[in-house]
Amino acid sequence: MQTHKKISIINTFLVFIFLSIFIYFFNIKISFNNILKIFILILIYYLLSNFFSKFFLLDTYKTIQKLNKILSTLHNKFIDELEDNFVSLQECFNEVFSTIKLDILDILVKEEEIKKEKEKAEILSTELRELNKNLEDKVNERTKELIISKEMAESANKAKNEFLAKISHEMRTPLTPIIGYSRILAKEINDPSYKEKLEIVHTSGVKLLNFTNELLDFSKIESGKVDLNYEPFNVRALFQEIYHEHIDLAKAKGLDFKIDYLHANVSIYSDKIKIYEIAKNIIHNALKYTNKGFVVCDVFVEKNTLFFDVYDSGVGISEENIANIFESFVQIGKEQSGAGLGLSITKKLLKVLNGTIKVESKVGQGSTFKIQIPIETSQKEFENFSDVVNKLLNSNNSGIKTIFLKSILKLPLRIKELKDAHKKQDIEEVRKINHLIKGTYGNLNLSLVYDISEKISLELKKENISFDSILHYIEELEYLTHTLDYNELFNTYLQFKEREIKILIAEDAEETRDFLKVLLETPLIEVTCVENGLEALNLLKTKKFDLVFLDISMPVMDGVQTVSTIKANDNFKDLPVVALTAHAIIGYKEKYLNYGFDAYITKPINDSVLFSCLEKFVLSEKR
Structure with a gap:
């Protein structure tokens, strides 16, 4: 059936249904005439609908055909373009995927390389852990060695300090009467020959004391921080003393030994002991390394400078060894004895005095040492x-x-x-x-x-x-x-003050007790000596004293125990107690003052400090 007829039938049927509904709702009576009228009306509607539908559909069809043609043209054009675009897109995708493929391949390759590097890193990490473990073991082992070495060094240092303290005590104790008596006798004896001998004894004692001081603190010499002790002295007298000390050695070796000090009869102001040590070391070294010929020393003073040149015809020193002879523990010849410290100490002492030394030498012909030391003229x-x-x-x-x-x-x-x-x-x-x-x-x-x-x-x-x-x-x-003369000054002061004082000395060394008694005792000063601290305490119970001197190291009861007992007693807490000891190690003063001593004096006794101490603690108005 044609399309327009189908549409007409459908439209007619719809009209029929509409009319039926209309009649029903408005209760229109149906008769044969009405039915006929309706039938004729529907038929007419059908025919008209059929006519108009055919007419409109034909026109629509033409329009659709035109539209279809247009759409076909557009379709073909779109399809062609779409095909072209698809080709381009395909090429683009191929290019992109090729690049991605290459990138993926590159990533895979790099991943493989990374994997290999990771494996290498793991191997290296394992090796490193092993090395660290070995290193830790070595560090721990080395640390243990260092701890042991430190303990050994501390032990050795402690032993050294104890040894030096012992040396100090043993040397200072006998030096007290040696230096003290020689000084007292030199004041009392007028005979020039005896006076000269006493001066030698006194000077020797002072030299030994200085040697003890330097031995106790050799690090000062090593660091160039040696204390300087300036005093006026005669250059000729100093070198004359050195000459007499070495003439016997020169004669024993058959050497022509001479010190020309005729142009050095002048007083200068410097450190006498240091200059003595320098000159003695150089001259002694020249005699030591000269087996035949001569040793000559030329001494003179010019423009505030002390010059002395030492010439010898000894074994000589090779050019390469000249730079080393001033090092510690170095000797010119292996056959010679000694520690090899002489020239090393000499160089360091010269540095302290701002002096210089020059050496000229030839092997087998001898050596020349030229020394210059700045000095001041005697004040x-x-x-x-x-x-x-x-x-x-x-x-x-x-x-x-x-x-x-x-x-x-x-x-x-x-x-x-x-x-x-x-x-x-x-x-x-x-x-x-x-x-x-x-x-x-x-x-x-x-x-x-x-x-x-x-x-x-x-x-x-x-x-x-x-x-x-x-x-x-x-x-x-x-x-x-x-x-x-502080002894005389102090006793004069006692006379002016109209005072008599009593001093108690506890000292185990008999020679020191005797010397202190000679030094201190006068009609105005009564001196009582005992051998230990216990005897001193017993004596304090029965007799009154103005001051007590206590040695530190004594048998039965030492100085520390004694001063602690004295200061604990209310009857004696204001009694001045002075430590009189040969212990002179740095730090000892503070140590013993903390025990309760009022002052600390080292041996050998310095007269001026001793009497100054008496004035402070015995005659002070504050007491």
């Missing part, structure tokens, strides 16, 4: 210091004499405190003590003390303070006290 006013003091003491005003004596007696202890502060490099303490010295002795018109103290003040005001210069000035002050 003559130092030698007149005692005259200045005695002149002031001859004043008729007893009040002035008492004040002056008191100040002079205080000076040694103040200088000792000043030196202790300098060793600690405590600038404020040095300034404080020096200010006290300058003020006190400036007011007393003691220009020699004031002028030196003023030099210290000026040095302390500098931006870069020279501790060596300050030490030099302190040594000058110390030397001033050495020109005075």
Whole structure:
């Protein structure tokens, strides 16, 4: 059936249904005429619908054909373009996928390489862990070795310190009477020949004391920080002494030995002991390495410089060995004895004194040592210091004499405190003590003390303070006290104060007890000596004393036990107790003061410090 007819039938049927519904809802009565009318109306509607549907469908069909043609054209064009695009897209995808494929392949290759590197890294990590483990084992092993070495070093150092402390004590104890008696006898004996011999004994004792001090602190020599002790002395006398010490050795070897000091009969101001050690080492070395021929020393002083040249016809030194002879433990010849420290110490001492040494030598022909040491001309006013003091003491005003004596007696202890502060490099303490010295002795018109103290003040005001210069000035002050007889000054002071004092000494060495009794005992000073601390305590129960000297190392009861017992007793807690000991190791002073001692004096006894200590603890107005 044609399409337009189908549409007409459908439309007619729809109209019929509509009319039926209309009749039903409006209750229209149905009659034959109405049915006929409706039938005719439906038929007419069918025919019209058929006509119009055919007409409109034909037109629509044409339109659709045109549209179909257009769509076909568009379809063909779209398909062609789409095919072209698909080709391009395919090529693009092929290119992209080729690149991705290459990238994937590259990634796979790199992944394989990474895998291999990872395996290598794991192998290296394993090896590293093994090495670390071995290293840790080695470190632990080395640490144990170092701990053992440290313990051994500490043990050796402790043994060294104990040995040096023992050496110090054993050497200082006999040096006390040697130096002390020789000094006392030199004042009492007028015979020049005996006086000269006593001076030799005294000088030898001082040299031995200085050797002990340097032995106790050899590190100072190694670091070039040796304390300088300036004093005036005669150059000719010094080298004359060295000549007499070595002439026997020269004669025994058949050598022509000579020291030309005719042009050196002059007094200079420097460290006598250090210069002695330098000259003695050089001359002794020349004699030691010369088996035939001569050893000659030429000494002279020019422009504040001491020169001495030592010539010998000995074995000589090769050019390559000249640079090494100043090293520690080095010897020119293996056949020679000795530690090989002489020239090493000489070089270090010269450095301390700002001196120089030059060596010229040829093997088999001999050597020449040329030494230069800066010095100062002897300060003559130092030698007149005692005259200045005695002149002031001859004043008729007893009040002035008492004040002056008191100040002079205080000076040694103040200088000792000043030196202790300098060793600690405590600038404020040095300034404080020096200010006290300058003020006190400036007011007393003691220009020699004031002028030196003023030099210290000026040095302390500098931006870069020279501790060596300050030490030099302190040594000058110390030397001033050495020109005075403090025994006489103290007893004169006792007379002015109208005092008699009693001193108790506990000392196990008989020779030291006897010396102290000779040094201290006068009509105004009563000295009682006992051998140990227990005897001292028993004596304190029955007799009153003004001051007690205690040796540290004594049998039965030592000094530490004794002072602890004394200070624990309310009856004796204000009694001054001074440690008098041969223990001179650095740090001992603070150690023993903490035990309760009021002061600490080392052996050999320094007269000026001893009597200064008596003035402080026995005659002070504060007591």
